[in-house]
Amino acid sequence: MTLLPKDMNDQVIPALRLKTDAAHQISVSDTAAVNSTAFETDTQIISLYADVPVYIKFGVSDTVTATTADHYFPAGVYYDLSIGGGAAGQFSHVSVLRVSDNGTLYISEKN
Secondary structure (H helix, E strand, C coil), X not given: CCCCCECCCCCECCCCCEEEEEXXXXXXXXXXXXXXXXXXXXCCEEEEEECCCEEEEEECCCCCCCCCCCEEECCCCEEEEXXXXXXXXXXXXXXXXXXXXXXXXXXXXXX
16 A cells, blocks of 8 residues: 555656755856755755746756756746666756846755
8 A cells, every 4th residue: 555646547656755955046147057055965856946937957066057058947837857866877966047037946856
């Protein structure tokens, strides 16, 4: 028996909890910015929410820099993403760049 939610095929949907002291905010502007604290080494999933449209790029150091050629992430969407782990390695940082307006990218680490 499980208390986890199930999909239409009665398969368990993994549910993750928010990690304590693992929330990040990045101010979004016309200059690429990156999270100042690396994601914890055991974090494999993060949730993103941006209040303005942004471009995002993941990397393994605080030197990663988003550009307009990187992934577009829309405003007002709460989205879970894998940042790796195990043999695949793990991203430790995300860089963000505004599309047009300044705002904030909110990041929550989960486990």
